[in-house]
Amino acid sequence: MRGLVAAGVYVPRFRLETDELERAWGTNRAAGVERKAVPAADEDSLTMAIAAARRALEDAPLERGAIETVAAATTTPPLEEGDFVSRLVRALDLPAAVATATATQHTAAGAEALARALDADGPALVAVADCPEGTPADADHPFGAAGAAFVIDDDAVVPVVDVAWHSDETSGIRFRERGDRGVDSLGITTYERDAVREAVTAAVSSLDVDAADAVGAAVHQRDGSFPYRITNELSLSSESVATGTVADHIGDVGAATVPIGLLSALDEVGDDLTVAGFFGGGSAAALACEGSLSVRGVTDIESAETIDYSTYLRERGYIVDGEVAGGGANVSxxxxxxxxxxxxRLVAGACPNCGGVTFPPDGACQECHARVEFDEFEAxxxxxxxxxxxxxxxxxxxxxxxxxxxxxxxxxxxxxxxxxxxxxxxxxxxxxxxxxxxxxxxxxxxxxxxxxxxxxxxxxxxxxxxxxxxx
Incomplete structure (x- = not known):
């Protein structure tokens, strides 16, 4: 049966304790989040997707050249208009002929990418990464950063036995206006919680399995307590929900939160049922998986280097102007x-005349100085x-x-x-x-x-x- 053959997680090393937020602002708008993952200044959704995907591919029982489909998901692409997945393909040295898809604009995008890979023929790679932002005084408080990746194929270690969907308009749960970097919402707590609960409940209830049998569960989680509040109409135990709750340790990481929670649960449970419930502000999806999987990088959820709030503001670029004096070196x-x-990929060249190595593989050989056509290889x-x-x-x-x-x-x-x-x-x-x-x-x-x-x-x-x- 088709499903997961390998997976990887990437979480940045920095963590901000939410107690720091309360000391800075006199309030903490990240209840249920103990600490959140903070991307370094040179990290974004693409670099985290690459890191998670590299870990998944290293554990996959197939060559990278066998990948036929690549599906990516993020709500925070580096460019508002610009191809995300092609950079991922190039950085990972995947075949240029792969079929590609990118899902964005809502937090259930990871489910879309997974569904695309499950419906495809042949081996597929799914990469989901996010680093949402908000107004530092309030909306930004729970937001973290992380990525997850899945290698999908037949004869899976963890078969996906069913996928179900539910769609209805629920305006204002989470949105970002065009051209604005910050995520916002209506802030109507009861309405938002009920909308998520109803959509996730409908999707999970539509699965051809009994959620009561699940020993692991990962559901929409804007904080560490939210999953327990929205599953009271489902027969999921608190113990199963705990296996897939990660927002308390890494924050709300948008489209990547449930995928990381799912992998955390699969790394922990035995050969039993695990369900995942995604929500995207209108659409909800549910997946049912059977089995367990060792996931490279899942320990990053717990390990961390704590930073203070002023460092956090600098790393995220909130208190720097970005203005640069001088022109610098222009590389077109x-x-x-x-x-x-x-x-x-650190591609170097071997000289066919003397066997010497040249990096980068351009111009004359650095050993014999002959102008040759190098035999390229990855260092x-x-x-x-x-x-x-x-x-x-x-x-x-x-x-x-x-x-x-x-x-x-x-x-x-x-x-x-x-x-x-x-x-x-x-x-x-x-x-x-x-x-x-x-x-x-x-x-x-x-x-x-x-x-x-x-x-x-x-x-x-x-x-x-x-x-x-x-x-």
């Missing part, structure tokens, strides 16, 4: 486009720092100044990647680390992050993050 879109394989994503420096405040080139306003000083290193042809060395920014703690000899691993925005288009590429010491 066509030139950037030609280098995507090396920027995303390993794990390497070693050979030299490092810290770019202090005000010292960044103009194109990186906006990031530095939000994230402060950052480390830049020469990283060595060992290949069968020799060492690949390249300069790169170091992410997710105190720059003063980065040292020569550290082991680092590649991650795709936002580099800067130029000509109105976000530019993405590889940075490196330190590998945690497991001793």
């Amino acid at each position: 879109v066509p030139n950037w486009q030609r280098g995507l394989d090396r920027r995303y 390993p994503r794990t390497g070693t720092i050979r030299a490092v420096t810290v770019i202090g405040r005000g010292g960044a080139p103009p194109e990186f100044a906006s990031l530095q306003q939000r994230d402060g000083a950052y480390a830049v290193a020469i990283v060595s990647l060992e290949t069968d042809y020799g060492s690949v060395t390249l300069p790169a920014q170091i992410a997710d680390a105190d720059p003063q703690s980065v040292a020569v000899g550290n082991t680092v691993v590649a991650t795709v992050r936002r580099i800067y925005t130029q000509e109105g288009v976000p530019r993405y590429g590889v940075k490196f993050e330190p590998v945690a010491d497991t001793d």
Whole structure:
């Protein structure tokens, strides 16, 4: 039966305790959320989707070239108009001929993407990521950031035994006006809760399974207590709802909340029934799954680095103007486009004459200096720092100044990647680390992050993050 063969979760390392919100504003509009995940200044819904998808694909029992469908879901794409899924396909080195779909505009978008993959023929990848924002004084309080990914195929480890839908107009539950970055709602608590409860109840009740048999459940959760309030007309036990409730630890992550909750439940339950109830401000969907699955990255839900509220405001860009003095180095879109394989996947070149390695694989061989057509290959994503420096405040080139306003000083290193042809060395920014703690000899691993925005288009590429010491 068709369903999940692998999955992955990505949650940013930063957490903001909601007690910080109360100290800052005198009130906490995130009741039921103990802490929320905070994206770093160079993270967005695309980078989190890539990270989660990479984890899912690493555990999938198939080659990436076998993927025939890619479905993505987010309510916060980097560009209001601009293809989201094509960047995902390129960064993950998936076949250019894959069928693609992007679902957005409502928090049940993850269910749409999953349904598309389940209806498709052949292996499929689903990536769901979100980082909603709101007015810092109130609406923003519960919003977090995270991503989830699923590899779907026949002969599944976790079959999806049924999918059901319910649709009705329920205006004002959650909306974002065109051109506005902030999410808002009517704020009529009883009306909103009843609308979600009625829609989710209708969808789950339409499944060809008895929800009373579920030992795991993930339902629409704008906070940690909301799932229990909207399931009182369903026969779901409190214990089953607890397995899929994650908003109390990572916040409301929009379209990604229920998918992450579902994977949290599947990672915990045995070979029994798990149900998921999605809500999107009118549409609701329900999935029924059987079995359990080890999910890479699910422990990120609990692990975290706590930050204070002023750091949070900077990382999210609420208190920086983004203005940059000077022109910086202009790299045109066509030139950037030609280098995507090396920027995303560290594609290097082996010289057919001398066997030496060249990165990037352009021009003459760096060993024998011959003009050749290189044999391209992907360098390993794990390497070693050979030299490092810290770019202090005000010292960044103009194109990186906006990031530095939000994230402060950052480390830049020469990283060595060992290949069968020799060492690949390249300069790169170091992410997710105190720059003063980065040292020569550290082991680092590649991650795709936002580099800067130029000509109105976000530019993405590889940075490196330190590998945690497991001793």
